[in-house]
Amino acid sequence: NAGVMQNPRHLVRRRGQEARLRCSPMKGHSHVYWYRQLPEEGLKFMVYLQKENIIDESGMPKERFSAEFPKEGPSILRIQQVVRGDSAAYFCASSHSGAAGFFGPGTRLTVL
């Protein structure tokens, strides 16, 4: 049973470009959570999704950030017009119910 998978593991973008981060939850899990981790900081909740629904996006910046979890395929976190402050590790977690239990290895985004 594969764990939570994220790709790419490392992503480099120039300011103004778009970043797309993908997350495939563990088999049987229908709840996906995205967190952001800045260097030497804890994880900050961004968004909680179930299939085709955004349940809680209270941690998402109001502009440039969006997330989806379609009926088929991985969950996508999309960052438009990236800025240097978006450089961070982005982690996806999944569960079959309740709080996020299993985290993926993360995508480390670097904005030049």
Next chain:
Amino acid sequence: QQQVKQSPQSLIVQKGGISIINCAYENTAFDYFPWYQQFPGKGPALLIAIRPDVSEKKEGRFTISFNKSAKQFSLHIMDSQPGDSATYFCAAGRLLGGSQGNLIFGKGTKLSVKP
């Protein structure tokens, strides 16, 4: 009300010693308190978790102590080993009702176990 305060920021322990990390929360609606272990370049891994209906939970060398009235919980690592050297995060959230799954994390404790 949404903060989780974690201490110490860093901890050095001799091999075989006890590592203790403390966390305090504010929101009394939280009912799920997990601890995560993170190695450099990796994602956090769930170590152990507790619900507020028990005061202690033990799994191997890892024990969570929970004090509901003080709104505090702690992680004890017995017989600490160099392989335990990692960053540890406490978190708090709600499993029932409200915003399920939204965990509030502490800022982490960097543990170093000296051989």
